[in-house]
Amino acid sequence: EMQLVESGGGLVQPGGSLRLSCAASGFTFSKYGLHWVRQAPGNGLEYVSAISANGDITYYANSVKGRFIISRDNSKNTLYLQMGGLRAEDMAVYYCTSDGFDIWGQGTMVTVSS
Amino acid sequence: QSALTQPPSASGSPGQSVTISCTGTSSDVGNYAFVSWYQQYPGKAPKLMIYEVTKRPPGVPDRFSGSKSGNTASLTVSGLQAEDEADYYCSSYAGSNNYVFGTGTKVTVV
Numbered sequence: 001e002m003q004l005v006e007s008g009g010g011l012v013q014p015g016g017s018l019r020l021s022c023a024a025s026g027f028t029f030s031k032y033g034l035h036w037v038r039q040a041p042g043n044g045l046e047y048v049s050a051i052s053a054n055g056d057i058t059y060y061a062n063s064v065k066g067r068f069i070i071s072r073d074n075s076k077n078t079l080y081l082q083m084g085g086l087r088a089e090d091m092a093v094y095y096c097t098s099d100g101f102d103i104w105g106q107g108t109m110v111t112v113s114s
Numbered sequence: 115q116s117a118l119t120q121p122p123s124a125s126g127s128p129g130q131s132v133t134i135s136c137t138g139t140s141s142d143v144g145n146y147a148f149v150s151w152y153q154q155y156p157g158k159a160p161k162l163m164i165y166e167v168t169k170r171p172p173g174v175p176d177r178f179s180g181s182k183s184g185n186t187a188s189l190t191v192s193g194l195q196a197e198d199e200a201d202y203y204c205s206s207y208a209g210s211n212n213y214v215f216g217t218g219t220k221v222t223v224v
Contacts, residue, residue: 034214037215044117044213044215044216044218045203045205045218046215047215048207049211050211055209056180059210059211059212061115061212062115066199095160096197101165101205102162102165104159104160105159107159107160
């Protein structure tokens with residue numbers, strides 16, 4: 001079964017940092033691009049970041065550019081999102097999803113509050 | 115990049131059809147055949163229902179269909195069932211490795 005499992009969410013103060021992880025199983029991880037999508041409480045989906053299969057191409061939404069870094073370790077079948085300079089508006093459930101958006105993780109909640 | 119515009123809500127009786135619109139621009143929906151639709155239950159991850167405007171992933175009932183005309187894409191749910199009550203989102207490729215999602219539509223089966 002193809003699966004993505006996020007971890008690393010939690011409570012962080014404004015201006016703080018957090019690293020999310022997304023562990024993949026059931027498919028050839030190194031062949032596919034991956035994305036991060038977030039959903040603030042009660043709100044819609046927002047596209048955050050993407051990375052190519054070998055990690056050489058990345059994309060960031062304007063709202064996170066310069067503060068977030070996406071990366072992957074194909075030897076560990078794991079996707080990462082390093083988040084810095086966190087703001088109240090970054091508070092959301094963060095989902096990792098596959099190229100084609102056909103596989104989604106269960107999401108991990110990031111709370112930004114003092 | 116602005117979110118694609120969807121109606122906040124839509125409803126129908128069991129067995130009826132409901133159609134949800136997704137309006138973008140010539141930079142996203144109007145320019146690419148990469149429109150997708152997702153179903154989301156409260157507290158759950160989105161589920162892909164339609165991709166590349168009209169295609170259904172394995173396991174998605176053929177009651178779900180997609181179309182596009184100009185800058186507007188649509189999702190139609192025919193033969194509405196109680197389990198179709200959920201939030202629905204569209205998305206479109208917008209060029210340069212960027213995607214944009216819709217504002218979301220809550221479908222109620224009355």
